[in-house]
Amino acid sequence: MPVLNHDIALLLAISGAALVTYFLRLGGLLLAEKLPRSGAFKTFLEALPGTILISLVVPGIMAAGVWGWVAAALTALLARKTGNTFVAMLAxxxxxxxSRLLPA
Amino acid sequence: MRLAAEQMDAFRQGAVANLPVAASVAAYGSVLGVLAAKQQISWLTLLVMNLTIFAGSAQFVMVEMWLPPLPVLEIILGVLVINMRYLLIGASLHPLFDGRPLWRKALSMHLVADENWAVTMAAHRRGQASIGYLLGGGVCLLGVWCLGTLAGHRLGAFIQNPEAFGLDFAFVAVFTALLAGFWRNRSDGLPWLVAAALSLAASQFLPGKWYIICGGIGGALASVAQARRQTPTDGAARSSRRRPTAST
Structure with missing residues (x-):
């Protein structure tokens, strides 16, 4: 016999996941405001958006193989030249x- | 009155700016919807998850773990680990919320996802971002996420195999396009290299989304170390200039 009624477990799992996610989102913002706005921490925060974005993409590009790198290079170049995110993404x-249609 | 109109404008612009990625968000949502239906999760439960959690990869993991009796604690811990990156993402949004009241922050942060965060930070670099812009993007993504997941749940995935259409690469491509606007100057080179190397290494050896945290923190720390190395050299130059004065 399960310890928890299924409906109660469902409610706990969803509300727990929602609360955890929400407080991570808000917590990061509030924490950044509590810490000093100068020196090392300022440098850290200013570098953060770029380094998060790099970390989001590099493993994904690697997973897509050589063509992933070709595609990423073209995307970055088009975004830089045209300023159009959509066209760059589409390319x-x-x-x-x-490349996935090519015989392996 | 004018302020409200301006905010509506920013909200609309933010929503439009997120449309390029919205199509792939919907396609992935439909895949999640199909998985959820297989796990006997009702469409209403799925909708509640979408609205209250609003985090794609965490929801995929939840649905995978969704076997009775529900491992409640494991599910919550799994979500905590996957969404840990939101601490960093939230921290990086602080210039946007500078001086705003707490209620504004508390009401806004729920609508922050990876995609509208990246789009907003890119607009911020051009001096065009605002809280309204961020929220417009969030509402746009939440809308297509709900549409996609529910369509998948009720009708089946409209794209069975998103990989065949390169849709898995759509997220990478959007973030890469945005990244092009993030380059400040040559001093970004080392932090970005460190972030790339650490995220690659972590994606090989660590589960889930730890690679984002490792790369993000490591790269930003490299930027701090780089700045430190430059400052002491200045300090040394100053003290060497001071030395002759002391001897006279």
Whole structure:
């Protein structure tokens, strides 16, 4: 016999996951405001958006193989030249999709 | 009155700016919807998850673990670990919320996802971001996330295999396009390299999303170390200039 009624377990799991996620989002913001706005911490926070974004993409590019790198390079170049995120994204996705049609 | 109109404008712009990624968010949502239906999760439960948690990869893990009797504690811990990156993402948003009342922050932060965060930070670099812009993006993503997941749950995935269409790469491509606007100057080189190396290593050896945390923190620390190395050299130059004065 399960210890918890299924409905109660469901409620606990969802509300727990929701609360944890919410307080991570808000907590990061409030924590950053409590810490000093100068010196090392300022440098740290200013570098953070770029380094998070790099960390989000690099393993994904690597997983897509050589064509992933080609697609990423073209995407970055197009974004830089045209300033159009959508066109740049579309070009990258098209290259990866086409590369998967190639016989392995 | 004018302020409200301006905020509406920013909200709309933020929503539009997130449309490029919205299609792939919906496609992935439909995959989650199918998985949820297989695990006997009702559409209403799924909708409540979407609205209260609003975090794609965490919801995928939850649905995977969703076998009775529900491992409640394991599920919550799993979500905690996967969403740990939101601490960093939240911290990096602090310039946007500077001087705003706590209630404003408390009401806004729920709508922060990876995608609208990245789009907003890119706009922030151009001096065009605001809280309204962030929220517009959040509402846009939440909308397509709900549409996608529920469509998948009721009708089946509209794309069975997103990989075949390169849709898994859509997220990478969007973030890469945005990244192009994040480069400040040559001093970003070392931190970005460190972030790339650490995230790659962590993605090989650590589970879940730890690679984002390792790369993000490691790269930003490299930037601090780099700045430190430059400051003491200045200090040394100053003290060497001071030395002759002391001897006279």
């Amino acid at each position: 990258g996705v098209t290259i990866v999709a086409l």
